[in-house]
Amino acid sequence: MIVREKPGFLALFFVFQGSIAPRVMPQIILVSLLAALTVVLHDHFPDFFPELTTTSFGFIGVALSLYLGFRNNACYERWWEGRKLWGQLLVEGRSLLRLSLSYRGQDSERHQRMVRRLIGFTQCLRDQLRGTDPMPGLANWLSFAELAQIEASVNRPEAILGLLGEQLATEVKSGGLDPVTVRNFEQRLVSLSEVVAGCERLGNTPLPFAYMLLVHRICYIYCLLLPFGLVASSGILTPLLTAIVAYAFFGLDELSQELENPFGQTDNGLALDSMTRTFERECLQALGTPTLPEPHASKNFRLS
Known part of the structure; x- marks a missing residue:
């Protein structure tokens, strides 16, 4: 995720970290070359081109803008929902820390086991959402028997929540916790399970492919035909104007694809590493560890 202040007027045109421009540059170059070729052909064979006006392109442009606007709103809503889910994870995790510390004490072996499992759960969920193997990281927090299970x-994050639930059941049977207190713990675990399900819903349910395909086709058709509508009135400025329109349309389309998966390791993805390290x-600290790892810092304005 890019974290930086708004650049100044001149720097605004030279910012590439976090910009979508490098990813859509091939499309921009393609339509610009086509526009330049159209200008040359129009100068040598003016009768070859039909007398097109920009009015018809204006109507198509408005329709395409509505499509892109709707798609970007839907993708940003997915991105923001992912952030809210991880915010809920932090809230429920901190609540479990507070309950465990209050009812067990910092030096309790059961408290330490629950806290280590919570760390493992958060890191496991992050890795599962990113499609990476969580097992190497879990070795730092879980026992060999737990790792095998x-x-x-x-569903590995849910399996860790299952271990936490089994721990609570054991404590009830041994008289370590009363049923009312355990109910408070269980409510936090249910909320964490809801977070897992919500993240899976976002990760496993992309926007309809047919809608994405429709927007792609209209973008290409519009930008490839636009030089023929501009060349008669704009002349040598046709490549520049076409490039600006292509940057806007292709850029919005590419940005929506990036926001569609909020858990990806892209410049605009959620900073899951930073949130995991915070928790x-x-x-x-709840375990009484004297030396804590450093929080994640942004590198080149990018917070992972």
């Missing part, structure tokens, strides 16, 4: 599970620091 988690590795054999279909890890709070968990280690």
Whole structure:
């Protein structure tokens, strides 16, 4: 995720970190070359080109803008929902930390086991959403028996929540916690399970492919035909004007694809590493660890 102040007027045109421009540059160059070729042909064979006006292109442009606007709003809503889900994860995780510390004490073995499992759960969910293997990182927080159980599970974050639930059941049977207190713990675990399900819903349910295909086709058709409508009135400025329109339309389309998956490791993806490290620091503090890992800092304005 890009974190930086708004650049100045001149710097605004030279910012590439986080910009969508490099990714749509091939399309911009393509339509600009086509526009330049159209200008040359129009100068040598003016009768070859039909007398097109910009009015018809204006109507198509408005329709395309509505399509792109709707798609970008839908993708940003997915991005923002992903951020709210991880915000809920932090809230429920901190609530579990507070309950465990209050009812067990910092030196309790059961408290330490729950906190380590919470760290493992957060990191496991992050890695699962990004499609990476969480097992190497989990080795720092779970026992060998727990690792074997988690590795054999279909849904590993839910399996860690299952371990936490089993721990609470054991404590009830042994008289370590009363049923009312356990109910408070269980409510937090249910909320964390809802976070997992919400993140899976975002990750496994993309926007309809047919809608994406429709927007792609209209963008290409519009930008490839636009030089023929501008060349008669704009002349040598046709490539520049076409490039600006292509940057706007292709850029919005590409940006919406990036926001569609809020958990990806892109410049505009959510900073899951930073949020995971924040929660890890709070968990280690709840364990009484004297030296905490440093929080993640942005590199070249990018916070991962």
